[in-house]
Amino acid sequence: MKYFVVSNISKPLDSPDTLQGLAAGKLGVSPVEILDAIIVRQSLDARKKGRLKYVYTCAVKLDASHPISGLEEYVVPEIDLSAGTLSFKQRPVIIGLGPAGLFAAHTMVKKGYKPIILEQGKPVAERAQDVRLLCDTGIFNARSNVLFGEGGAGAFSDGKLTARNRSAVTDVIYRTFIEYGAIPETGYMAKPHIGTDKLTRIISAMTQSLTENGAEIFYNTQVSSFKPENGGTLRVMSDKGDWISDCVVCAPGYGARALFREMLKLNVTLEKKTFAIGFRVEHPRDFIDSSQYGESGISAVVGAADYHLTESMGNGRGIYTFCVCPGGEIINASAEEGMMAVNGMSLSMRNSPNTNSAVVVTVYPSDLPDHALAGVEFSEQIERACAQGPAMHAPVQRLKDFMRGVKSATAHSSYKPGCYCEDISGLMPNFIVKALHHGIHGFDRKIRGYIEQGVAVAPETGTSSPVRITRNPDTFESVSCKGWFPIGEGAGYSGGIVSSAADGINFALKMV
């Protein structure tokens, strides 16, 4: 029997009504005529503080004896696995097992391929031990950390599965996460969140299913270079041997700086792209919850609050919050020893006492020298400047001191292994500091006390990749290297878990 779409169903938090009843009210029919109602989308409307409500889109099954005209039929979005046009002679080789590589492999396996996956890091359970060691002691493993290893940068992330645009592909991603252990609500929440604790288990289950279905995963295998062979194939060179294929999928994430440099040396076309730099700002969770909900107690019902703030300079440069981690922690996200970078994560319960977010400034290609890796070098300079403390300690500063340009006497944050007090203004270029000042003044007007209550931990350099591996938009093939298919965040075509996974799926769908 058909289902029909009913949108904009409002349900205040304290409403005793059922969704079936509310959908009936919306359609002007009796509740008994609604035989079933499935939630398609749920979002929280917190615009009126103290009067929060959920807003639903539902698919409803109607009593056939009372048809209602003009309703849109609800169709479960599906992707067509048989529509591809690219054919290959050899087994595909995928470099990198982050969301892009993982979902590319998952789709390839569904299509009957047996991809070979080369991942420089360890399986996620072993990797978790290295991340714990880093947090406890500051000992950094260059191959196994928050960025590198099974699951990629996505594994120790906050696990927010936000998608700018919903499509059949994003629906498949949510359904896949649910199939491997995410809660069913992931499929319909406007801002689904898995949490690091659950995400690592889901990734393990997914990779186990890949290998059970013919994929081969080589961990601790770092690709160092590649070169064309006769017959239009590529030889991929790693510290564990070589692989030859006419389909090499390059999904290495934004942290793969050595591989970017190798590509440049091999004349693979790369271009600099817009990205963003700044720091993480942490506040007490109760403070953010009160500012967003009008009261903090309600977060026990609807979850810790997030927020989104933007400002722009007179010249159009943007300053914005990004990747808010309600009830989360600040975590190390360095790509190399001697470089400091931070990011945010949270557990599924989102119940830590703090909420943090990136506060970043847009950096345009025109801000940088004229070469493809200028953005990478720009990030590295800032990361090096911020790595002056003891083992993997991050510079910290109260926001009010940052605004005055003075080092804080004391400042505390959730970042482990620890922080050292520094004037962050001295660690970043002037135009970034100036823009941060401008933006943060604006944020303080929107959330009163934002400056007084906030603590900054620097730097945040990982909101997106500063480089793009130029590819043919139809085939995804590098414009300058046959058989080389760049995908995901490091390739410059996505940002975040869902869009990176989607890029991986979209490539695999191109294959016959």
Ligand SMILES: Cc1cc2nc3c(=O)[nH]c(=O)nc-3n(C[C@H](O)[C@H](O)[C@H](O)COP(=O)(O)OP(=O)(O)OC[C@H]3O[C@@H](n4cnc5c(N)ncnc54)[C@H](O)[C@@H]3O)c2cc1C
């Ligand atoms: C702490 C943190 C929190 C985040 N939170 C969120 C969030 O809540 N929601 C969200 O949407 N996004 C989040 N992100 C961003 C998200 O994780 C990334 O956008 C996403 O993982 C990018 O996917 P990817 O597959 O393109 O690359 P990656 O996930 O970076 O994966 C690339 C993989 O390639 C491997 N690799 C690199 N070079 C080589 C080589 N030479 N040889 C072999 N293997 C190699 C790496 O080890 C890595 O495992 C977060 C990121 C971090 C760091």
